[in-house]
Amino acid sequence: MKFSEYHLDxxxxxILAHSLRLPNKSLKKGTVLTDSDLSFLKEYGYEKIVCAKLEEGDLNEDVAAAELATLIAGSNLVKGNAFTGRCNLFSETSGLVVFNPLYLDRFNSVHESITLGTVAPFQNVSKGQMIATLKIIPFAIPSKLLRKIKANEEDFENLLHVAPYAEKKVTLIQSRLPGTKETVLNSTLEATSLRLQSLRISDLNEARCNHDQKSLSELIIQAVKEEAELILISxxxxxxxxxxxxxxAIEHAGGKIRHFGMPVDPGNLLLLGSINGIDVVGIPGCARSPKLNGFDWVLQRLLANIPVESVDIMRMGSGGLLKDIITRPLPRAKASQPDQSLIRTNPDFEKIHAVILAGGESKRMGKKNKLLVPINGKPMVALTAETMIASKANSVAAVTGFEHRKIQEAIKILNIEFIHNENFQNGISSSVVTAIRSSPEDCSAILIGLGDMPKITVSHINKLIDAYNPLEGRAICVPTWKGKxxxxxxxxxxxxxxxxxLKGDFGAKELMGKYxxxxxEVEMNDNGIVIDIDTPEALEAFRNKNHRSE
Incomplete structure (x- = not known):
């Protein structure tokens, strides 16, 4: 790749190296310059511009990022669309991220232009969470680098994966001494139940006994007979x-002790044993609290079917000081929203709220409400709603107005929140304002769509979400088709x-110019993002072109 200052001719x-903001147009870094762009630059007195030119054998940054992401992504991972040389990997399930840090270091040592950042190994993640980002630093890399990595597939193929949590039959055994309050045991049961629920375990069997070897041993044997798959002892x-x-008591029941103690605080006094191939965990006292402790790290691995041996526990010391740090959240069911905001993997762009504007009066369509016109057997607005729900958006709402009951009836079976705009006659801006006011407090961005665009696809929406990165200056994502x-x-x-x-019938376009x-601009593969149906003629033309005569 050649990188230099070039004459416009x-x-x-x-490829434009640096973003340029001109009075009537903005050219983003990475723009492939067209005749129109160059003419525009000449009008403003530019003679030279810093650019990059690909040479034979160079691989475009997005192509390289997508290919490498495909190579390294193991089970239960899905890659997003590559954009500006970045391709993110997301978990398809809740579970633990598994990879060998040594192989990650080898991957990042291939060349400075290829980088892979991940969450920590064995981190607990939820479905849809981003767990890694692969970034190509320059605009292109030599294809020989890609070949070099593929030549070491045994190290890099399926470099990381997510081990999903399995449904297991869990038994909690609690012992009591004279004077032990039942409320203490009840609190421990509640904290343990919440822990397990966050790891996809809905049922927990519990038994209580006196704190002596014989009584505990009997309950351990009983749990084995009842085919428990994990035994917890408090x-x-x-x-x-x-x-x-x-x-x-574990040994008296026929089991063995595999490890006692761990380099994690809170959690130092954890006990790990087994009986008849069933893991048995002696819970440290700190686990009576729902806050993160060493027991959580062991429990998560066991429920993800990741073996835990003595050496594994001994290696937990790095990062094992958990006391009094902000990353010790309560389990989700107990945590308040402010606590959760402190520990988000990506607090700047984690949750996307999608909204369908469906409150217009449809005056240009005549007597029909265009949103209720059937397209392929379904009301037009239902097609948009189904697409929004199937996308990566975390939540979906519809802003209604004109004939709001009919609109709700058309999409009531879908998991959509309805917000009625009483001022719908004041134009589209009033629906935008209603959408903003009703947006979730924890959403980081809002995707605003129109109900009269039946050709919008899940791919369109997901590309916009994948492109969104306010930290890199992509805070407003606009779809384009051949520049429109x-x-x-x-x-x-x-x-x-x-x-x-906002006021009137102009939406938020003015803000695009201001910022x-x-x-x-996210270029799409088809024109669905510019097709809206406002008139009977447009509806007829659409049906004829798409062979949908309703």
């Missing part, structure tokens, strides 16, 4: 030695205050 097809007093009551802008548009939360001031440097 020699810059056709080159003793009335902490285990302080391998010969203490709880470990002695369309809908839907994704807006970062930072614009909400100004969007609440041109934060707009990214």
């Amino acid at each position: 020699d810059a056709l097809g080159a 003793g009335a007093s902490a285990v302080v030695d391998r010969r203490d009551v709880v470990p002695a 802008r369309g809908n839907p548009v994704l807006w970062a939360r930072r614009f909400f205050p100004e969007m609440l001031q 041109a440097e934060l707009v990214v």
